[in-house]
Amino acid sequence: MSDSDEGYSLLSAKSRLLDVFADLDDLELESIERWISSLSYKKDLEIKKSLINSDKLLKNIGDSIKKMIPFEAEMSTENIIPPSVGDQADCNKDNTCHVDEFLYDEKQVAELVKRGKLKRQYCLDCSSRNVQxxxxxxHSLSRQALQYIFKVLLPNELEDKQILDIGSRLGSVLYAAYHLSNASRIVGIEMNKECCEVQEKIIGQYSMDLDRISVxxxxVLERHDIVECSDIIIMNVLDFFVDEEKHREMWYFFKKHFKKGSYLILNRTIAETLGCLGLFEEFMDWLSICKPNQMENEVFFDVEDYSELYLYSIN
Ligand SMILES: C[S@@+](CC[C@H](N)C(=O)[O-])C[C@H]1O[C@@H](n2cnc3c(N)ncnc32)[C@H](O)[C@@H]1O
Incomplete structure (x- = not known):
């Protein structure tokens, strides 16, 4: 980098900082000044850099997965059906489009739209600008949501713990757990064989330790042995994959087999999840909502984006 380039990037960084500072009142500014001159700022910066690095790693994994599966990220052997109850019951094949958030972040989606590979609207009457x-x-959690789970919601120390992802699909939760936590065992259970093959290929391609991660x-109903010894269970909504009856069966199974004291992470409240299945009252005392374990790391996230991730403990 030349002297003039360096000068320019420094100037641009100062200009961006001034934009941020200009929005603060005197008290806020004083607090920022104290933070920058403290040791905790250096520590925060280190964490931020390590989050950027792990994000790059997960992005590389996502890019490898893209080469293995169809663009739609749904397998020919899958039977994916819009749900008839719950907050996604308004979805149907005409008005809904699957864009896997682990594979494509907002920037990449914007790029796909620009290149015409993805449309944001559909025509209501096939002839005009009357679009919706x-x-x-x-079907996957985004890289940012995964970082929030491991760096804010869950405890930092997960040695000797087993993490289970119910319905591990392309493996996003497993790879994030592998790189963002020190959990001793990371297990994914997935009913679709093609999805399992993708996960196994990625685990091999990235030389992950097979004593630590497996698919x-x-x-899941056939594997109560794994469920019973898991300390942290992560479940991204299954609405598109199981019907109401199976969903109910699964929750009775979970109630019977989740270990007392284990954590459950959902991306929808338990009240919404069980309410639409008519089970909430019956399950109300089974779990309790928990505060994030690493609240100090919220500074690295735009918390509003992650208000839809919930941590529960099993009573
Ligand atoms: C919404 S995706 C979740 C993907 C992944 N956990 C994530 O968050 O990125 C749900 C996955 O669960 C799988 N699934 C649904 N019901 C299942 C069951 N009873 N046993 C095992 N896998 C199941 C589906 O095949 C699908 O791949």
Missing amino acids: DLIFIS VNSD
Whole structure:
């Protein structure tokens, strides 16, 4: 980098900082000044840099997965059906488009739209500008949501703990757990064989330690042995994959087999999840909502974006 380039980037950084500072009142500014001259600022900066690095790693994994699966990120062997109850019951094949958030972040989606590979709208009457925004859904959690789970919601110390992802699909939760936590065991259970093959290829391609991470091709209902010894269970909504009856069956199974004291992370409140299945009252005392364990790391996230991740403990 030349002297003049360096001068320019420094000037631009100062200008961006001034934009931020200009929005603060005197008290806020004083607090920022104290933070910058303290040791905790250096520590925060280190964490921020390590989050950027792990994000790059997860992005590389996502790019490898894109080469293995169809653009729509849904397998030919899957039977994915819009749900008839719950907050996604308005989805149907015409108004809904699946864009996998682990594979495509907002910037990448904007790029796909620009290149015409993805549309944001659909035509209501096939002839005019009378268009409607498509509902974008994702079957995977985004990289940012995964970082929030491991760096804010869960405890930092997970040695000797087993993490289970119910319905591990492309493996996003497993790779994030591998790189963002020190959990001793990370297990994914996924009923679709093609999805399991993708996860196994990625685990091999990135030389992950097979004593630490594994994928099991099964219906979770067949594997109470794994469920019973898991300390942290993560479940991204299954609405598109199981019907109401199976959903109810699964929750009775979870109630019977989740270990007391284990954590459950959901991306929808338990009241909404069980309410639409008519089970909430019956399950109300089974779990309690918990505060994030690493609140000090919220500074690295735009918390409003993650208000839809919930941490529960099993009573
Ligand atoms: C919404 S995706 C979640 C993907 C991943 N956990 C994530 O958050 O990125 C749900 C996955 O659960 C799987 N699934 C649904 N019911 C299941 C069951 N009973 N046993 C195992 N896998 C199941 C589906 O095949 C699908 O791949």
